[in-house]
Amino acid sequence: MSDDQNLNEDFDEMEAPGWDAIEAALENLYGDQVPKHYGTVIPYNLGGPDPLNGISAYVVKEPLPHWHFVTYGFSELYEKETSDPNYSGYGFELTFRLAKSAAEEEPPAWALNLLQNMGRYIFSSGNVFRSGDYMDANGPICLGADTKLTALAFITDPQLPEMDTPNGKVEFLQMIGITLDELEAMQVWNTFGVLSAASEHLPLYLTDLTRDSLLKLPSVSTAVQQGSETEGSNTAFLFVDQLAWEPASDSPAEQPGPTLQLGAKQAEIVGKLLRGRITKGRNLSLVSSGIRVVFEPGERAEIAESENEIILRLDQQTVSELTPRFRPAAGTFAVPSLNGISFRIVRTNIKDSEGNIVHTIG
Numbered sequence: 001m002s003d004d005q006n007l008n009e010d011f012d013e014m015e016a017p018g019w020d021a022i023e024a025a026l027e028n029l030y031g032d033q034v035p036k037h038y039g040t041v042i043p044y045n046l047g048g049p050d051p052l053n054g055i056s057a058y059v060v061k062e063p064l065p066h067w068h069f070v071t072y073g074f075s076e077l078y079e080k081e082t083s084d085p086n087y088s089g090y091g092f093e094l095t096f097r098l099a100k101s102a103a104e105e106e107p108p109a110w111a112l113n114l115l116q117n118m119g120r121y122i123f124s125s126g127n128v129f130r131s132g133d134y135m136d137a138n139g140p141i142c143l144g145a146d147t148k149l150t151a152l153a154f155i156t157d158p159q160l161p162e163m164d165t166p167n168g169k170v171e172f173l174q175m176i177g178i179t180l181d182e183l184e185a186m187q188v189w190n191t192f193g194v195l196s197a198a199s200e201h202l203p204l205y206l207t208d209l210t211r212d213s214l215l216k217l218p219s220v221s222t223a224v225q226q227g228s229e230t231e232g233s234n235t236a237f238l239f240v241d242q243l244a245w246e247p248a249s250d251s252p253a254e255q256p257g258p259t260l261q262l263g264a265k266q267a268e269i270v271g272k273l274l275r276g277r278i279t280k281g282r283n284l285s286l287v288s289s290g291i292r293v294v295f296e297p298g299e300r301a302e303i304a305e306s307e308n309e310i311i312l313r314l315d316q317q318t319v320s321e322l323t324p325r326f327r328p329a330a331g332t333f334a335v336p337s338l339n340g341i342s343f344r345i346v347r348t349n350i351k352d353s354e355g356n357i358v359h360t361i362g
Contacts, residue, residue, distance in 0.1 A: 018077040018088055019053075021165035025172075026070060029159055030058050035070075038112055044073075044123070051119035053077055057107040059100065063203040067107045069096040070160075071115055074122070076167040088168035090128050094118060095157045095174045099208040110142045118175070129154045129173060132191045132234075134183055138350055139358075141177045147209040149177035153191050158204055177207035181215050185224045188272045190234035197223035233276030236285065240266050242346055243288035245310050257340035258303070260293065260310075262286075264328040264362025265348035271326030278319050301337045312338075330362040 026035070035056040042048035052073035060068050075088040082089060098111050122128060129135070133154045140147050153176045156162070160172035176195070178186075185194045195205065198214040215221045242263030262270060270286065277284040278297045286293040291308060298313030305311075314322070321335040325343065332344045347362040 014078050016077050017166040018075050018170070019072060021163060021170070022070065022072060022075075022077075022093060025160060025163055026056065026058070033058060036107055044119075050116050051123045052116055055112055055115055057112075060097070064206060065100045065102070066204075066206050067096075067098045067100050067104075067111070069094075069098070069107065069111060069115060070172070071095070071119070073119060075165070075170045080167045082168075084168065086168050088165050088170050090122065091169060092129070092171040092173040095160065095172050097174065097204055097206045099206060099210075108142075110145075114141060114175075131156045131171070131173060134178070134186050134191055136180075136183060141207075142209055145209055147177075148179045148211075148213060149207065149209060150180050151178045151183040152176065153178050153183075153186060153195065155191065155195060155205060174205055175207075176202070176205045177209070179213040179215075181213050184269055184272070185215060185228075187235045187238075187269055188233050188276045189224055189228040189231065193227045193231070194220075194224060197227075228276055232280035232282065233273050233284075235273055235277070236283065237287055238266070238270065238273065238284070240270070240286045240288050242266075242348065243286050243291060243293065245291055245293065247305065248340070257334075257342055258305075259332075259342040259344050260312075261344045261346060262326070263348040264330060264345050265350070267326045267345045267362075268328050271323040274314070274319055274323050274326075278314050279316065303338075303341065312341075314338075328361050 035058045037054055037056045039054040040048050040050045040052070044051045052071050054072040056070050056072070058068040058070070060066050071094045074090045074093050076082065094115060096111060096115060098108065131154060135152045137150050137152060139150055141149050141152065154173050155176065157172035157174040162169055162171045182194060195202065197220045201214055201217065201220070215224065240262060242261060244261035246259040246261070248258045273284050274295060278295060281297050284295045293310045293312065296311060296313045298315055300313070300315055301318040302313045303311065315337070318335065318337040321337055325333050325335065327345070330345055330347050332342055334342050345362060347360055349357045350359040350361065351357055
C-alpha cells in the first residue's frame with residue numbers, strides 16, 4: 001500500500017463533526033438527494049493542490065433549474081484547531097447557484113475551479129468575505145466565456161441559515177456573479193440595496209452567465225440612483241493596486257508639491273465614492289501595499305502626512321472640483337482649492353491568468 005493510500009485511509013477514519021453538520025443541513029433542505037461530490041485526493045495541509053476538502057453539487061428544479069454548489073473546507077470539518085470558540089474556522093462555507101441547462105448531467109468544471117480558486121485566495125491572503133462584500137474578478141468569472149459577469153457579490157444563502165456545530169458557528173455565504181456596473185452600483189450605494197432592488201429578477205440570487213446587466217431595467221436603476229443619493233455609499237475603504245504618494249520635492253526641477261497617483265481603472269469609482277462618502281460626512285480610505293490615503297470631510301481643504309498614512313480633508317467645494325476630474329484617462333491635474341497637490345492618473349493594464357496584457361485602460 002502506498003503512503004498516499006495510508007494518508008487517505010487515516011484521513012477518512014477521522015471524526016468529522018463539522019462535515020456531518022454541513023451534510024445534516026443539506027439533508028434537511030434536499031432530503032435523500034445524493035449530490036455530485038468532488039473530493040480531494042490528498043488534503044491541502046498534506047501537500048494536495050486543492051484547498052477545499054470537497055464540493056457538493058445539488059440539482060434544483062425550482063424556481064429555475066440550477067446547480068447548488070456547497071463547499072467543505074472553510075470551516076473546521078474535523079477537530080477544533082482555532083482559538084475562537086464561537087466560530088468554526090473562517091466561520092463560513094461558500095455556496096454558488098448556477099443556471100443549469102436541460103442537457104447538463106454534470107456540473108460545469110469551471111464552477112468547481114472557481115470555488116477552489118476562492119479557497120486559494122482566502123487561504124493565501126487571509127482575506128475573508130462576509131455578507132454584503134463584493135470582489136472584482138478583472139474578467140469573466142468563467143474564463144473564456146462570452147459573459148458580462150466579471151465580479152462577485154456575497155450574501156447569506158437564502159435557504160441555508162447560519163448553524164451551530166461542535167466547532168462553532170458556520171454561515172453559508174453565497175457567491176453571485178454580477179456585472180461591472182452592478183459592482184459599481186454596490187460600491188456607490190450598498191450590496192444589500194442593489195440586490196434587494198434586483199431580487200425579482202434574481203430568484204435565489206441565481207448566477208446566469210447569459211444575462212444582461214440588471215441596471216438596464218428602469219426599476220433597478222431608479223432604485224440605485226435614489227438610494228445612493230439619499231443614503232450615500234457604504235464603502236468605507238477600497239483597495240487600489242496603483243495607489244502611490246510622492247511627497248513634495250525640494251528640487252526646483254521636479255514637481256514642487258506632493259502627488260497622489262491612481263490607476264485609470266479605479267479613478268472613476270474613486271470620484272463617485274468621494275461624492276457618496278464625503279458629502280454625507282463619512283471618510284473614505286484608499287489602501288495599497290504600505291500606504292493608506294484617507295479622505296475626510298472638513299471645514300477647509302488641507303493635508304496631513306505621516307510615514308504610512310496621508311489624510312486629505314475636503315470641504316464641499318473641493319469635492320465638487322475634484323470628483324469630476326477622476327476619469328479613466330491618463331494625465332495629471334490639480335484643483336484650485338487643494339493648492340500645491342497634483343493628482344496623476346496612470347494607465348491600467350489588465351492581465352490574464354498567465355500575466356499577458358489583454359486590455360489597457362487609460
